[in-house]
Amino acid sequence: DVxxxxxxxYLVKRxxxxxxxxxxxxxxxxxxxxxxxxxxxxxxxxxxxxxxxMKEKGDIPEGYSVSREKKERFSLILxxxxxxxxxxxxxxxxxxGLAGPSGANVLTFGAGSRxxxx
Amino acid sequence: GQxxxxxxxxxxxxxxxxxxxxxxxxxxxxxxxWYKQDPGEGxxxxxxxxxxxxxxxxxxxxxxxxxxxxxxxxxxxxxIPSDVGIYFxxxxxxxxxxxxxxxxxxxVRA
Numbered sequence: 001d002v003x004x005x006x007x008x009x010y011l012v013k014r015x016x017x018x019x020x021x022x023x024x025x026x027x028x029x030x031x032x033x034x035x036x037x038x039x040x041x042x043x044x045x046x047x048x049x050x051x052x053x054m055k056e057k058g059d060i061p062e063g064y065s066v067s068r069e070k071k072e073r074f075s076l077i078l079x080x081x082x083x084x085x086x087x088x089x090x091x092x093x094x095x096x097g098l099a100g101p102s103g104a105n106v107l108t109f110g111a112g113s114r115x116x117x118x
Numbered sequence: 119g120q121x122x123x124x125x126x127x128x129x130x131x132x133x134x135x136x137x138x139x140x141x142x143x144x145x146x147x148x149x150x151x152w153y154k155q156d157p158g159e160g161x162x163x164x165x166x167x168x169x170x171x172x173x174x175x176x177x178x179x180x181x182x183x184x185x186x187x188x189x190x191x192x193x194x195x196x197x198i199p200s201d202v203g204i205y206f207x208x209x210x211x212x213x214x215x216x217x218x219x220x221x222x223x224x225x226v227r228a
Contacts, residue, residue, distance in 0.1 A: 107163070109160030111158070
């Protein structure tokens with residue numbers, strides 16, 4: 001089974017601090033994603049990456065950046081954290097290709113990183 | 119991605135009950151997925167649907183891909199306490215991105 005590991009489960013940061021959220025997957029997946037989860041809003045896509053050094057903006061990229069220097073690692077960066085970035089952040093990965101009955105390309109999520117910005 | 123309409127937003131269910139939740143979209147999707155998130159964990163895939171009209175079961179869970187390709191429902195039969203959690207629907211069109219519903223929070227009355 002694919003394992004997606006988010007190293008920080010809980011973080012508390014101050015407004016203006018730089019924050020790094022790390023995500024590592026162990027199945028050589030090309031595609032990796034960062035979502036934020038807020039009550040009543042579900043999961044919203046921040047950024048995704050379909051290859052090393054490649055990145056694409058999702059639906060809510062403002063205030064965030066990402067880094068994908070190695071295939072297995074996808075980092076989310078908050079350059080200057082703000083209180084409205086307090087949220088649960090979920091990383092996910094997916095293998096190649098589009099939909100198919102094998103299910104090989106569905107998202108596998110990490111356990112999440114709950115960030116509080118004071 | 120677009121927002122899916124998922125309902126109900128929350129539900130209290132009696133142990134042993136059958137329950138249902140659904141998702142609708144204004145756009146056509148080629149894939150519908152249902153995830154469950156346990157407290158303090160990330161979402162885990164329950165069921166994946168790839169064809170209009172498809173009905174798929176996973177234990178006590180059954181999901182269907184609507185004929186119009188704009189909706190899906192998930193049924194849980196004979197609810198048990200471990201069914202507690204947040205259930206998310208997700209739909210994919212022809213690009214790489216999933217659109218998620220806002221979630222249905224399920225709480226079971228013992």
